[in-house]
Amino acid sequence: DCKLQMGGSDQWGNIVNGIELTRRIAEKQVFGLTTPLITTASGVKMGKTVGGAVWLNAEMRSPYEYWQFWRNTEDADVTRFMKLFTDLPAEEIEQHAKAEGAAINDAKKRLADVATTMLHGEEEAKKAAAAAEAVFTGGGSAEGMPTFEVPRAQIVGGYPLLDALVAGKLAASKGEAKRAVGENSVKLNGEAVTDVAAMIGEAALDADGTARLSVGKKRHARLKAV
Missing domain, CATH: 1.10.240.10 (Tyrosyl-Transfer RNA Synthetase)
Structure with a gap:
């Protein structure tokens, strides 16, 4: 019973095709409404295909x-x-x-x-x-930072940095994690890590049993031993 489909102006063709398909198959009149795409000052489109989706769901984007x-x-x-x-x-x-x-x-x-x-x-x-x-x-509380848990036993035995980057969603794969390390983009507790074979041990944990990981300037996560 949907009568109206809304979308960005880049979806105009798809919306028009849907209107025509509905007219032919259901013999009903439906409508489409588009809005101008929101772009940055540099002309980059704000959308899921550029820099990742800006999800409203906290489980998708904290x-x-x-x-x-x-x-x-x-x-x-x-x-x-x-x-x-x-x-x-x-x-x-x-x-x-x-x-x-x-x-x-x-x-x-x-x-x-x-x-x-x-x-x-x-x-x-x-x-x-x-x-x-x-x-x-270095001030403030890290409580609001995206946090992932790792069994303390794994930390005691040495937890691979690459595994931590993937588990913390700072890298999509170990390959991507390796590249980040090779590009000197990875930090553990604010210190650069250049060894792809690096392990995270108990010495990296603070009094709360946590360690901070970052890739570049914009991706950060907190590892918590449990």
């Missing part, structure tokens, strides 16, 4: 990853995205539009805080912001 997505917005897009994806008052957005230098980062954090609060709630947004601070400045 609140921390969602917060980071907005925090990594290009400078030229910050106020436009505030208008599109938040309910901030126009007066505040206008003030952020005047931001220069380091103040732009404050505007990005504001965008990330508000967008994450609207979807996941204020508590999760605060956890995500604190986790980001823990990663980049």
